[in-house]
Amino acid sequence: MKSQLQLLKHLTALTIFMLTPYYLMGQDSSQSPGESQVNTCLECHEVLEVMPEGYSADDVHQAAATSCVGCHGGDATNYDMDESMSPAAGYIGIPSRQDIPKLCGRCHSHIDYMRTFRPRIATDQVDQYNQSIHGKKLAEGDQNVAECVSCHTSHAIFPADDPRSTTYAINIPNTCRQCHGNAELMDQYGLGHDQYDKYATSVHGKALLERKDTGVATCNDCHGNHGATPPDAESISNICGSCHLNNLTYFKQSQMAEDFDIHSCQECHGNHDIQPPTDQMLNTDSDTAICLTCHSVGDAGAATAFAMYRDIETVDSLYTLAQTKLKASQTSGMNYAEIDYQLQQTKQNLIQMRTLIHTFDTEEVKAKGADGIKTAKEAIHLAEMEIQEFQTRRVGYGLSTLAIVILAIAVFLKIRQRDEMLKQQ
Amino acid sequence: MSNFFDSRVARWLDDRLDLSPIKNLVEHKKVPIHHHTVWYYMGGVTLFLFLVQVFSGILLLMYYRPGENSAYESMQFITSKVHFGWLIRNIHAWGANIMVLFAFIHMFSVFFTKAFKRPRELTWATGFILLVLAMGFGFSGYLLPWNELAFFATKVGTDIAGVVPIIGEKLKIVLRGGDDVTGATLSRFFGIHVAILPALTTVLLGLHLLFVQRQGMSEPEFFEELPEAKKHYIPFFPDFVLRDALLWLVVLIIILSLAVFFPWELGLKADPLASAPMGIRPEWYFMFMFQSLKFLPPHILFFEGETLGVLFFAVAGIFWMLIPFVKLQNGSINESKFFTYFGLATLAFMLGMTILGYLV
Incomplete structure (x- = not known):
């Protein structure tokens, strides 16, 4: 059985040899296998349908003409299987x-x-x-x-x-x-x-x-x-910081990083299962406060967390209110470009506040919060003005229409009076 | 009104300027009353709407800044920051459309009542040129906000001008101020919109009104044939003017309501590098021509279809303007009926093509 298979292989190789155009056979023998136009490995393996598992014709090495022999050795220009796949030809197999x-x-x-x-x-x-x-x-x-x-x-x-x-x-x-x-x-x-x-x-x-x-x-x-x-504890922060650069910079400058060099991002955020952070992670009045893992209610750390939480919440609630007002202004068909701009500023402030919490410095967060409060209040003020303007336009339209209608009625009455007069004449 | 001529001011003016022609007009001009009297108001409404356009246009001019980088921004400023800017802009935009509509109604009513016939040939011709100028106002004003739709509509519109034989390409370049629609086109259209067209319109409108006052109101044939006793008239001053004023007030309320409840969008700023958006359409009063050109095959005999179409509309326009001079030689055809059917066919063609333009 084995010799029959061997014979079949030889016959196939011979057929390919006979069918291969002459110019391919006359290639310069000094050419390296990798650069050769002929790949007898591939030609035989394709005919015999014994292709490697997961083989792709678009494989980068195939495309770069590195070919089979680049890794497996052997001679890809020789159609004689025994010679091309012999140790003498440099064949190493798998x-x-x-x-x-x-x-x-x-x-x-x-x-x-x-x-x-x-x-x-x-x-x-x-x-x-x-x-x-x-x-x-x-x-x-x-x-x-x-x-x-x-x-x-x-x-x-x-x-x-x-x-x-x-x-x-x-x-x-x-x-x-x-x-x-x-x-x-x-x-x-x-x-x-x-x-x-x-x-x-x-x-x-x-x-x-x-x-x-x-x-x-x-x-x-x-x-x-x-x-x-x-990664170890210290390098984790650097790794997270390669994307979350500001968070790392603030964290490294913070008292938390100075006092406890074992602290790293994953202690609050986890590693493989990192979830989107929420403001509630700072809310020491709730069970969700991540700070309470190490701190206790009443200590300085918990107070810092709660102060930062309160400031963020203030800006966030103003931001939500301003968004509602913006929507009311939009649905009235009024101009909202500037309100939207102020809201974007507030959103930016909120993002910056949420980044600044990594300083664990309540003053820094509060200062940024003050900017956020200012822009949010400006947005609310502008939106209220637009809504007010919308009402004014409605009233103005009503009043001016009424005035024109009264004038029209007066003209109409005058016409009737004139008609009566003309009839009597 | 006659009391005015007895006043000291009137006498003072009369001594120096001789107010008798005006006095005659005021005291003697009369308007026939019949079942087509309503059409007499159409010209007056068009005049009123033109005055609204002049007034709102001057106000817009205070803030509008032509230029590739300022036109759209100034329109944004007008509609969002300037007190009542939104109202003035919307009145101008709506007023323009309604003015063209009434100008068309006025023209067709004059046509169907045969009021264009001798001796009113020149009134008809100046009126037709005024309508063409109104359409020119519409076309040039459409680009001024420099928004996406206007930009591409102007591109298509000026392309159509480019197919006119011999002078087409040159005409397109003159209109655009270059090979393409750019900031130069905007400056040019602005100049046309606020200087050239108003100047021409003022002259022609002056002539048109002068002719109307010189000739008095046209009387339809059936009215002329009535015995004198059955002919009813009302004085132009103040009775017809009062009726005119009543209609003007109604139209003013309509424009105000449209401006408040259906404001015109400003759209996106024109971006010459962007691809053309969907739904580029000319203003509705160009639609019948636009749609007809779309239906034409690429080639008709040795001519390009579009070229032939543009030539047809140019010739048709001139023919329409000169229609009072058309004399039918064959006595077997009733001239009055012929004009009625011809007018109906023209109107049906324009309405049909316009409707198709919006449906297809």
Whole structure:
């Protein structure tokens, strides 16, 4: 049976050889396999229908003419299967997991070569990988940890900005979940396996997975990718601060950061399951106050939180009232451009107040609140003026119409009087 | 009114200026009363609406600033900041439309009552030119707010001018102040709207009114044939003028109500780089021509369809203006009936095309 299959393979190879146009056979032998126009690997594998799992014809390496031999070795110009897939031709078959980073690094660690494809491409992936938890474990002989193909796949590799790529922002959580969602596997390392589920319900996860907003944080934005390592308490703030810059700046300057260097963003906001923050997190009069996790009602910390909460609430309630007035002005068909502008200013103040709470300085929040109160009151005042103007227009219209009607009646009566006079004549 | 001529002021003026022609007009002008008298009011209403346009236009002129970067903004300022600016702008916009409507009604009523015939040929011709000028006011004024719809409507409108044979392309460039509709077009249209057209209108309106006063009210044929005893008249002053005033007040209330309850939108600012928005339409009084041109095939014999259409409307307009001079040679045709049917066909064509323009 085995020899029959072997014979079939040889016959197929011979057929392809016979059918291949002459000019392809006459290629310059000095050409490197990677640059060759002929890819006998692909031609035979396609005919025999023994294509690699998940193979994509659009794979980036295929497109860049790196071809099969770039990773598997062998001679892609030779139609003789025994010769082309022989150790003498450099054929290595399926590389072992341990060898994969090194194999990829043969090209990806060389800037001179890589920049021929993308001038600004990074070439430190293997270096970073070797320092990552994944890389270290792999070096110790751990066969379970992720190496290059675990995330990038073997035969359907696309640049990370291609939506088909497993490393495209929206696909990353699912790529990491392949291992980190596997309870059995994660138990071996004493790690949780619910990160994806938590992330999917978080503010970041919903934005990425539901609204397809690729700007939000996904796994590798906090953990790194090739150098994936769990961030420690201090670095978490820096990581969050790479997007939430003002919050980090205020926080680092605050008494909270000075006195307790163990404090970080995740203590109030969590990590994988970060929810949209609410003002109620500061309301020490309610059960929702996150501050009461460490502070107690009556202490200075709780008083600070409540003072900040009260200031925000004041501006927020004025903002809501101004919005209602704006709507009333809009539905009356009056001009609302300036009211809207003032409201935008109030909204901006509210956002800034909510950022300033990371200073834990009530004066700073109060000062910004004063601006918010001013713009909100101005918006309310303008809206009331427009509504008043609307009423004035109605009354004005009524009065002027009445005056014209009275005048018209007077003219009409005069006409009748004249008609009577003319009849008598 | 006759008391006025006995006053010291009138006598003082009469000594110097001889007020007898005015006195004659006031004391002797009379208006025939019959079942078509209502049409006599149409010209007066059009005149009143023109005065409303002049008055509201002058007020708008105080704040309007022509220019690519100031026209739209000044319109926003007028409608949102200037006291009663919104009212004046809406009166001007509504007044314009109603004025053109009454001008059309006036023209057709004169046509159907055959009031254009000898000796009123020149009154008819000046009246027709006044209607064309009113449409010019509408076309030039439409662009002035410099909003999206006006911008593209002007683009289409001036494109149509461009298909006139020989002079078309030059005419388009003169109208636009360049190859395209730009700020230069706006300045040009502003100049046309507030200087050139008002000057021409003043002269023609003066002539039109002078002719009307010189010739007196036209009497329809059936009225002329009545025995003298059955002919009823009312004095122009003050009886007809009072009736006129009553109608003017009614029209004023209508314009005010439209301005308050159906204000005109300012729309979005014109963006020459943006793609044309949906629903670009000319003003309703251009619709019959616009729709007819749309129905024409691209080529008719050796001519472009659109060119032929524009030429047709130009010739038809001139023919319409010169219609009092048309004499039917064949005695078998009743001239009066011929004009009635011709007028009805013209009106049906214009109404039909306008309705189609809004439905299709």
